[in-house]
Amino acid sequence: MHDIRLIRDAPDAFDAALARRGAAPSAAAIVALDKRRRELITEAQGAQARRNEASKAIGAAKASRDEAAAQALMAEVATLKQRLPELEAEEARLGTELDTVLAALPNLPYADVPDGADEDDNQLVHERGTRPDLGFAAREHDAIGPALGLDFETGAAIAGSRFTLVRGPAARLQRALGQFMLDRLTREYGYEEVAPPLLVRDEAVFGTGQLPKFAEDLFRTTDGRWLIPTAEVSLTNIVREQILSEEVLPLRFAALTPCFRSEAGAAGRDTRGYIRQHQFDKVEMVSIVAPEASEAEHERMTACAEGVLDALGLAYRRMKLCSGDMGFTAARTYDLEVWLPGQARYREISSCSTCTDFQARRMNARYRPEGEKLTRFVHTLNGSGLAVGRTLVAVLENYQQESGAVAVPEVLRPYLGGLTLLEPQA
Structure with missing residues (x-):
């Protein structure tokens, strides 16, 4: 607002x-x-x-x-x-x-946001990591995954298109990824772990900007609640209708949750594989800060997401989104795109946005600066740390072996009982 x-x-x-x-x-x-x-x-x-x-x-x-x-x-x-x-x-x-x-009006872009209409006009900030030299023709994740437990057919039979049943080694790897991400954000980067509601009221999704404009991209329950499209909704609304004291800021929350999106506007995109699903797991970061701290917090949050990619040994690049490619509530967005050898291109794996006071005004979320009587609106930021399913895809493609097995990144081995290799299942 x-x-x-x-x-x-x-x-x-x-x-x-x-x-x-x-x-x-x-x-x-x-x-x-x-x-x-x-x-x-x-x-x-x-x-x-x-x-x-x-x-x-x-x-x-x-x-x-x-x-x-x-x-x-x-x-x-x-x-x-x-x-x-x-x-x-x-x-x-x-x-x-x-x-x-x-x-109905979107947030206004910062002056440093490049002008443009779509992803072709996004600006490269930097590239990090080394793309793997596999020594053989790389396969895409939907060719590697079925032997490890990505069951696209059964998922579709149970729930319809864009649902996947994950079992066996793939399920273990997915669980390990989510736990590793959450542990890193909370233990090393100071985020508070939260287990939030997955069903929310109208005012919660209005507050973070999904309503009224993007209702068709959400799932609604028979009692009028909404399934969260991202934990950003629940985490940001923690401060809804509150007046915070300045001394509690910044607040940093992280959650690993299922997310649900109808993807009404994404017909025909990524219909194969595990990239674009109606249900997926994601580790979300949300920061609530004083206005003068939001610039530095945006850089910090994005660096936290990059730290997860660094630890996993995945090559990626940071892109500054152009004005026409940003989300509705964002004043500036950095996308992190991971290298996928099977597709031979970078794909989005995290999006980190600063929303200034745009969401705070919709939620009436304020703070009182020390020594002042009047209140001000807080600034809110959100980012993926990371999308778990897409990270699973990245690990499968970057750590694939010619035999069909997938090597386990070193940081994930403690979460898998010391396992170093995921072997194809009969």
Whole structure:
């Protein structure tokens, strides 16, 4: 959600920033709605004050036996009594209309975000790690995985397309990856482990920006709750409707959860394999910080995700997303893309975004700076640390052996009882 005062003060700059996101100009309509709403508030306040004044004058007129004045005042009070609810109702209607318009607008990009329409315009920040020299023709994960327990057919038979049954060695590897990621984030990077609800209310998904615009990409239960598309929703809403003391900031949360996405806008993309699923596991990071700390926190969070990739020995690159490729709530996003030998290209494995106060305004999440009476909105950040299924894909492809076995990265061996090699199953 946007600060209406900034739109009033700099409407042209607001529209210019929206244009970078591919959105139509909106400032004039917003300012007009806001102006009329504030006029109604002023009119209602004046009417209420006059009503109170006239009510007191009635008594004085009656005391002086001025019946004509008393009758005129009573008629005025009756008119004001009828007019006030009309003013209040119209002001409430315009307030709702204004909130609806503001809720549909994306966050504004930082100045350093490159302009562009899609992923072709994203900017390379750096590349890290060494791509493996396998010494044989690399196979894709959907060719390696079935012998290790990635059962695409049974998953589809049970639940439909984009669901996979994971069993045997692949299931053990997936569990090890999630535990390793969560352990690293909590033990080395200071995130607090959280086991959050997987079902949330409307206001939670509104707060993090999935509603109302992206409802079709979510799954909804019969009682009106939503399955989380990412633990970002639950973790960020921990501070919903709260006023925090400055001394508790920063707050850093991490969770390993299933995530659920209907992927309504992704028809035909990555229909093969384990890349794009309706249900998948992900380790999520969320930070709640004071505004002046959010720039450094964005770099820190992204470095934490990179540390997981470094430990796994996977080659990757960091991309700064262009204005047209960022998510709805982001002011800046770094994508980490891991090298997949089977596909011979980089694929997204983590996305780390700073959302400024955009989500905080939707959640009314504030803090009180030390020594100040007034509160400010916090800044929120979120990132994958990492997507577990995609990391499983990366390990299968980068650590594949010509025999069909997959070597276990050294950092995962303690989670697999010392196992060094995952052997194909009969």
